[in-house]
Amino acid sequence: MELVEHWVLALSGLILLASGLLELPLGRRYYVTEIPSVTWAGDFFVVLYIHYAAAILFVAVAFFHLFYHGLLGHNGLIPRRGDLKAAIVVIKSLIGKAEEPPFHKYLPEQRIAYAGMAFIIAMLIFSGLVKTYDNLVNPQLPYILALTATWVHNVFSLFFFLTFLVHVTALAIRPNRPLIRGIFTGFVRLDYVHDRHKLWLNDIS
């Protein structure tokens, strides 16, 4: 479940980022449209459809995450559940993963990164929903509202992009690369996370 969640969020997030950047009129200017098989990148309507489709997944998974784990979180401190939650945090928070310091500071670091990313995502979703509504209705929303939503969306897209860059850079540099590759490939690596996490839990207890 967590893996599916992670993948849908990560992939739709990347698609949103790419299609969002192409919504800025960059494709033609920077020759993206001349790469064979990506000639559609200059078609703003196609790119918008892609952005919408990815947004459906992205928003649905984010809300799923909120409710699913929020509700389970209420179920207390069964060790298994604690593991689950920590693993989800690992999976969910790309940044947290990348900035992961040596074992001990693992959780606090991650929580901060997770909260930061959650905030960025929340702002993107909220402004994105307003923008979508603005596109649907006629006449448009009052100018000041549309303008604010757009700039919130743009600025937080930039933050999203930057945090993503930090993450990728960390991926490339850090010695914990095997772990990260593992997280991308599946259960074995999750076990590895569980292991590390259990050690850390043991330290604490």
Place this chain on the structure above:
Amino acid sequence: MSKVTRRNFLKLSTGALFLSGMAGFTGCVESRRPGNLTTLIDCNLCDGCVDLDAPLCVAACRQRAIERIPDPVEPIPQPFPRGEIEDWSNRKDVLDRLTPYTHLYIQRVDIIDGDGGERTIYVPRRCMHCDNPPCATICPFTANHKHSNGAVVINSDMCFGGAKCRDVCPWEIPQRQSGIGIYLDLVPTLAGNGVMFKCDLCYDRVRDDRLPLCVEACHRFAMVFGQKRDIEMEAIRRAAQVGGYLYGMRENGGTGTIYLSPVSFDKVNDAIDSGPGRPHMAQVERHLEKASVLESSVLLSPVIGMGAGLAAAALVAVKGRGGDGGGD
């Protein structure tokens, strides 16, 4: 109502009486401010001002544009990597197409009739002020917006000149002037390329209950301006009266500009030498019509995610209780 000057009022009413006896139609003056303003452009009446150096409507419009557009910087930054700039500042007198300084021009259309006869009509062309304008909704900076009175206006202080609006406009109406605008303050060589310009329905004038300059300037009263419903009714009435054709009511999902022509728009379109700055008159479907399903789905996606989250959590909770040690 009352910033309607006596002159405007008379103009509209005498024009109406003079040309088509539109009794009672002067009411549109009062209802101009809110709602969806629409213009009827009657090609039966426009004579292209052929005897003048510049058509009256075009001259009035262009004068206002020139006064409002600052001179570009020298030299205009070369946008990386293509280095393509669009500079019309030395060609402000171009009148035979849309440019950043010419937001309205007269399209001369020579039509060969079925029986070999020739006839010429003059079609004042500008932004259609679409009901659901892609140029505005899709602007990545919300520099372009359809206001509650119906005017689609590009805010030149916010525009980066990326020309996306021109790419998505079915008539490619907006025109770029490089070397001016907000992009100069950022990274002019990497992002942005000027400011886009088009007819703004004389937004400032209309807001003050005055007529657009072009409407006011026309000596033939070829343009009638008012509330959408009234103007549409008037257009239909006139079309029925003279056996004419209408353009703009359905195009791109409906617009704020209706053309009335004595010949069919298929013929008009065939006769137009369309190209950059010279829009066609073909039928146009609204591109984003189909997007509304996707848009609604996007708006519903929080509910879907929430429902799934609740269901899954419930399932896990039940499972957890049932086989405590088993799990997934």
